[in-house]
Amino acid sequence: MPGVTIEQLREIVSDVFDDEDVEISEETTAHDVEGWDSLNHIRFMVTVEQRFNVRFTSREVESLQNVGDLLRAINSKSQT
Amino acid sequence: MDLIADLGWLRRAPVNFRQRCKHLDSQTGGLDAEADAELIDLSNYALDLNQLERLGKLAAKRSLRDAGGLLTRFKLGLIGSGTLSLIASAIPGSGLRHFVLIDVVEADYGRSLEQAMDPTSRIRSSGLDSVLIAFDYRDLHLTAAASDSHTANEQVESAFAHLKAVAENLRPSLSGPILVQTLVPPVEPLFGSLDAAEASSPYAMVQALNRRIVEWVSESDVVLVDAARFAASVGTVRWLDAVHWHSAKLPIAPQLVPLLADLIARTIGALRGKTRKCLILDLDNTVWGGVIGDDGLDGIAIGQGSAEGEAFLAVQRAALDLRARGIVIAVSSKNDEEVAWRPFSDHPDMLLRKEHISVFQANWQDKASNIKYIAESLNIGTDSLVFLDDNPFERELIRRELPFVAVPELTDDPAQYVTILALAGYFDTISVSPEDRKRAEYYQANAERTSILASSTDLEGYLKSLDMVCTIRPFDSIGRARVAQLINKSNQFNLTTRRYTEAEVASMEGSADKLTMQIRLADKFGDNGMISVVSFDKSASQWSNDLWLMSCRVLGRRVEEAVLAHVAAAAKAEGVQRLIGTYLPTAKNQMVAGLYQRLGFSLVESRADGVTVWELALDNYSAPELPIKIVADQIA
Known part of the structure; x- marks a missing residue:
């Protein structure tokens, strides 16, 4: 099962940051996207949680470094 | 769908929400009733945080243009516990549902008392209408049990004193009343069910603090935002989401922010007189x-x-x-x-x-x-x-x-x-006056009056048949709440649309350089209650109108002429030569643009922005014969 794709995450980034042409890769971090501050980060994570029906623990929230980490975290949850 | 958490009284957001926002954003131009209608329609969906943020930006843009149409402005400060930014960003979009363009100014994170005490802080120097004080028990040293009930009481009093000190320090910088949130009580029992009865438990302390807040509200003009009640309805364990508190000091789960934002917005709507009737x-x-x-x-x-x-x-x-x-x-x-x-x-x-x-x-x-x-x-x-x-x-x-x-x-x-x-809060109000309770009867009687009028061709004879009695008194403490309510609610028959708080109204009571009038009207169908508020600023040679507004329920009853006769008589008695009237146009008060002219004033100035200034020479004025009996009561 392929699970959540980077394109699906891109759509969320595009929605949260109101930028239709935004491009992301597994290496993308918050610093690479304009407007990705701590507040928008919360909004982004909440949108991810709601869209894919997953819930992150406090520890997971702290350990995520880039888009690739997030993708793996979502997929490890939605498979269980 | 959860009726409360998902704002079940609103439609589900449409798939093209973003496109509609974009389209609206691309439209330029000045005041556009159609664009306002679209903006309000977009707000009347159950929106998530991203959608509220987007709509809030459109509201902010709209706010740069002239206020007009149905929308009124409000500048709200936010101060309290934790990260309030998420709430702040959801309020302007929610405000549109209640016809208010809310501009939110957030206090800096933490140190709320210092900011409240510092006159140069952003929260003090932004020219705010009001501030919402939103504390969380996890930030007020109420997380641990007290050693005994005496200490518990002291801890509650000290938390309340802190909250009140923030409020009292902010008050001089606000033009309107303070808003305060109740605190959502902790989920985790310490003694179990005994918590409710054991004063030293964190749960009992938070409940005691909420009682102090409610007492404070009922004995002052402070306005309550009862977050605790909504949290209880939706589930405090969801509301006080521990993960988000620990990771970002969010006092409320992000998913529930749209609900809290609507509760705040509807309270501001009520404050601005937008309560549905x-x-x-x-x-x-x-x-x-x-x-x-x-x-x-x-x-x-x-x-x-x-x-x-x-x-x-x-x-x-x-x-x-x-x-x-x-x-x-x-x-x-x-x-x-x-x-x-x-x-x-x-x-x-x-x-x-x-x-x-x-x-x-x-x-x-x-x-x-x-x-x-x-x-x-x-x-x-x-x-x-x-x-x-x-x-x-x-x-x-x-x-x-x-x-x-x-x-x-x-x-x-x-x-x-x-x-x-009930959950939609259409009829939420910030105070209840005896007039409110009787309003349905007034409207009923009005419908009867209209039907008599329909079968009557002689208006003057009809008005005489109503046996109207107009009672005029200066502002006093008894009428204060209703005077303030009328000042803040009347839009159409309102010559200056100046808004004053209850405290400001109180300061006008008994003032020697003002003529203040609260006017009631009764007729054979019943008592209409207080229907008009007027005040003039006195000087030796002339009196200038500051406030003149009237409920549209009594339009066409010649009350305004009775009011002028009363003012003119009072002015003449003090040797004053003329009355000055000013008409300040708004999107809603077109109906009184010609009032001064109709009352016999002459135009002295007409400004480019539509403001007109009028004068009535009292030597040439004599009161008309009116179908109203005037009872003037000068005892405040």
Whole structure:
């Protein structure tokens, strides 16, 4: 099962940051996207949680470094 | 869907929400009623955080243009515990639902008392209308149990003192009243159920603090935002989400921010006089089960004995409760009029009776026309109406044709109608005056007056037949709440649209350099209560009008002429030569643009922005003969 794709995450980034042409890769971090501050980060994570029906623990929230980490975290949850 | 957490009274957001926002954003131009209608329509969906943020940006852009139309401005400060930014960013979009363009200024994170005490802080120097004080128990040293009940009491008092000190330090920088949130009590029991009775438990301490807050609200002009009650309804364990508190100091789960933002926005709407005034009920399958025209009197479901009948009975009881607190009840139904009346007169289980319905529209016209007629005959705007109808077609029609009418979404279960209607908060108010409770009767009497008028061609004779008595008194503490309410609510018959808080009204009482008037009108149909507020600033040679406003309920009754006669007599008695009047135009007060002229004033100045200044030389003025008896009472 392929699970959540980077394109699906891109759509969320595009929605949260109101930028239709935004491009992301597994290496993308918050610093690479304009407007990705701590507040928008919360909004982004909440949108991810709601869209894919997953819930992150406090520890997971702290350990995520880039888009690739997030993708793996979502997929490890939605498979269980 | 969760009725509360998901704002169940609103439609689900459309898939093209973002495109509609973009389209609206691309439209330029000045004041555009159509764009405002679209903006308000977009707000009337259950929006998530991203959508509220986007709409909030459009609201901010709209706010840069002139205020006008139905929208009014409000500058709100946010101060309290933790990260409030998420709440701040959801408030402007939510404000549109309540016709307020809210501009939020957030205090810096932490150190709320220092910021409140510092006159140069952003929260003190932004020219705010009000501040919402939003604390969290996890930030007020109430997380650990006290050693005994005495210490518990001290801890509660100290938390309350802190909260109040923040408020009192901010107060001089605000033009309006302070808003304060109740604190959501902890989820985790310490002693178990005993917590409620054991004063030293964190739960009991937070509850005690909330009682102190409520006492404070009831003895001052502070306005309550009862977050704790909503949190309890939706579940405190969801509200006080521990993960988000620990990771970002969010005092509320992000998913519930739209709910809290709406609660705050509706309170501000109420503060700005946007409380809805009239509930319009559909009949078939809304106040009784079945279709009266098909099923007949004995076929409709109403009353005890069946679950469905009881659900509809609850709708009727809710309508009556609203009526008892001053909300006008009207009916719009597709039926033959005579058939539609039948249950009201002949069905023993009906709670709603003919005398409860102020305007009854049962016919085969489209409901938009009927609802427009209801607004006109009550002399209120469509933004004062709520329309309850089980039929999705009728709901959509009204939303499209009359976008300012509130139209709650209903589920297909009548047992939920009452809950949905109440949760939407259309009738939320910040104070209850005795006049409010009688308002439904005033409107009723008004409808009767209108019907006499319809059959009478001699207006003067009609007015005489009303036996009107106008009572004029200076501002005093008894009338204060109602005076402030009228000042903040009246839009149409309002020459200056100056808004004053209750505290400012209090400071005008007994002031030697002002003539203040609170005016009541009674007639043979009943007491209309306080219907007009006027004040003039006195100088030796002239008196200048500061406030002149009147409820539209009493339009065409010559009250304004009685008011002028009273002012003129008082001014002459003090040797004053002239009265000065100013008309400040707004989007809503066109009806009084020519008032001074009609009253015999002459124009002295007409400015480019539409402001006009008028003068009345008192030597040339003599009071007209009026069909009103004036009782002037100078004792404050």
